[in-house]
Amino acid sequence: MYIRKAEGNEMSDDIVRKKIIFKGEVQFVGFRFQSKYLADSLGLTGYVENLPNGDVLMEVQGRERTIEDLVICLHQRKPIRIDSMEEEYLSLKQNEKGFRYMW
Numbered sequence: 001m002y003i004r005k006a007e008g009n010e011m012s013d014d015i016v017r018k019k020i021i022f023k024g025e026v027q028f029v030g031f032r033f034q035s036k037y038l039a040d041s042l043g044l045t046g047y048v049e050n051l052p053n054g055d056v057l058m059e060v061q062g063r064e065r066t067i068e069d070l071v072i073c074l075h076q077r078k079p080i081r082i083d084s085m086e087e088e089y090l091s092l093k094q095n096e097k098g099f100r101y102m103w
Contacts, residue, residue: 017061017090024083026056039099049102
């Protein structure tokens with residue numbers, strides 16, 4: 001797993017929540033499992049779910065740089081193939097615990 005190392009003040013402490021829609025070969029390839037495993041390892045909260053059109057929706061909350069690390073790691077996982085992503089900032093959710101699958 002690749003995780004960016006902090007150098008000076010490079011790492012952001014800003015907590016954000018993002019809605020990310022992943023497009024590509026992202027269903028039936030362990031995407032949700034890998035997302036949960038990585039998010040749990042990185043201390044992120046939120047959820048991930050398959051969409052009927054073959055895309056995957058993720059809402060994820062944590063440090064901006066840590067979310068970037070999650071996405072980098074997902075790009076490196078085979079047989080996952082991310083062709084594109086749509087990102088949007090959302091309002092933070094208070095008292096959210098853990099990262100989960102949605103069905």
